[in-house]
Amino acid sequence: MRNRLESLSRLPLRENLVGLSPYGAPQIDVPILLNVNENTHGVPAEVHRAIVDAVQAAALGLNRYPDREFTELRGNLARYLGGGVTADQVWAANGSNEVLQQILQAFGGPGRTAIGFPPTYSMYPLLASATDTRYVTAPRDASFRLEAGYVAEEVSSSGANIVFLCSPNNPTGTALGLDVVEAAYEAGAAARAIIIVDEAYAEFSHAGTPSAITLLPGRERLIVSRTMSKAFALAGARLGYLAAAPEVADALRLVRLPYHLSAITQAAANAALTHSATLLANVEAIKVQRDRIVTELAALGLNPAPSDANFVLFGGLADPQRVWRGLLEAGVLIRDVGIPGHLRVTAGTESETTVFLESLKRLL
Numbered sequence: 448m449r450n451r452l453e454s455l456s457r458l459p460l461r462e463n464l465v466g467l468s469p470y471g472a473p474q475i476d477v478p479i480l481l482n483v484n485e486n487t488h489g490v491p492a493e494v495h496r497a498i499v500d501a502v503q504a505a506a507l508g509l510n511r512y513p514d515r516e517f518t519e520l521r522g523n524l525a526r527y528l529g530g531g532v533t534a535d536q537v538w539a540a541n542g543s544n545e546v547l548q549q550i551l552q553a554f555g556g557p558g559r560t561a562i563g564f565p566p567t568y569s570m571y572p573l574l575a576s577a578t579d580t581r582y583v584t585a586p587r588d589a590s591f592r593l594e595a596g597y598v599a600e601e602v603s604s605s606g607a608n609i610v611f612l613c614s615p616n617n618p619t620g621t622a623l624g625l626d627v628v629e630a631a632y633e634a635g636a637a638a639r640a641i642i643i644v645d646e647a648y649a650e651f652s653h654a655g656t657p658s659a660i661t662l663l664p665g666r667e668r669l670i671v672s673r674t675m676s677k678a679f680a681l682a683g684a685r686l687g688y689l690a691a692a693p694e695v696a697d698a699l700r701l702v703r704l705p706y707h708l709s710a711i712t713q714a715a716a717n718a719a720l721t722h723s724a725t726l727l728a729n730v731e732a733i734k735v736q737r738d739r740i741v742t743e744l745a746a747l748g749l750n751p752a753p754s755d756a757n758f759v760l761f762g763g764l765a766d767p768q769r770v771w772r773g774l775l776e777a778g779v780l781i782r783d784v785g786i787p788g789h790l791r792v793t794a795g796t797e798s799e800t801t802v803f804l805e806s807l808k809r810l811l
């Protein structure tokens with residue numbers, strides 16, 4: 448790898464990519480994978496059957512390009528979101544990472560600035576680099592929460608053109624109040640800033656946590672992004688989407704590659720969405736394990752952050768690397784997100800969570 452990096456530095460790489468490392472959560476083959484916030488319950492049999500049938504039918508037409516406008520899929524996604532969202536307000540791509548990249552391609556770029564509130568999703572600065580967008584940060588306090596006044600101040604003083612608000616936030620699990628989104632939107636008015644609320648984990652929120660989708664009417668610079676990778680248990684299918692003003696979708700049509708969503712992807716996602724209730728059936732079970740992790744880690748004297756997602760960030764570890772390695776030896780892979788004294792664990796099935804908690808107890 449070292450030699451490869453040296454030879455990479457001899458290539459005429461774009462200046463703002465020099466020295467960067469690719470996104471790289473370790474992919475290690477162990478029995479219990481709790482490191483990248485996947486849905487560990489697997490695809491329900493009924494949904495599996497529907498996807499296989501739909502993909503089989505789509506395969507017959509693979510000599511033709513797919514529907515460039517993924518019309519049926521946009522309709523199904525709008526119906527799933529509800530709240531008055533219409534198909535022309537929906538856009539989709541190969542994972543919400545691609546959706547975010549397209550937003551930066553359309554609204555970022557040289558001379559433009561994006562702002563994030565770390566600790567937050569590690570892809571934001573990488574997507575900014577890849578699109579020549581300057582990335583600035585305003586840190587969260589020790590509680591990881593964000594106050595409306597602070598966010599508004601940072602949005603306006605940075606003059607940001609793009610604002611990343613992640614709610615519930617990865618890796619902390621913190622949900623944002625809608626007052627924060629509203630304040631960011633108002634503060635971004637002078638720069639005509641695009642406000643992105645990344646709601647990849649929205650379905651795992653505690654009851655009563657509102658979605659920024661409710662704020663869309665009348666806010667043409669607001670984008671709410673979602674994914675089928677987490678609650679829908681379809682990380683491997685690569686389908687992310689957003690809801691926004693129809694003009695936002697028109698902007699993304701300028702930068703998307705033609706036919707970016709394959710016929711196979713569209714067929715799989717459409718089939719899954721017609722069974723969304725079944726797919727989401729495991730969300731409640733995951734939330735139970737998430738809350739159990741918070742309770743049990745606190746009882747162990749650790750410091751778990753309250754979470755509205757399907758994972759828990761916990762602090763109070765004297766030597767997180769030792770704990771991470773010890774868990775790995777016990778067959779449990781979790782994530783070191785680079786916050787001193789902390790690790791992050793995905794809520795698994797009940798038995799996976801039990802193995803994690805008991806292995807951790809032994810290590811402490």
Ligand SMILES: *Cc1c(COP(=O)(O)O)cnc(C)c1O
Pocket residue numbers: 484541542543544545568613617645647673674675676677682685686687
């Ligand atoms: C997992 C995750 C995504 C989803 O990525 P996909 O490309 O849709 O798989 C988006 N945002 C955050 C914060 C995430 O943690």
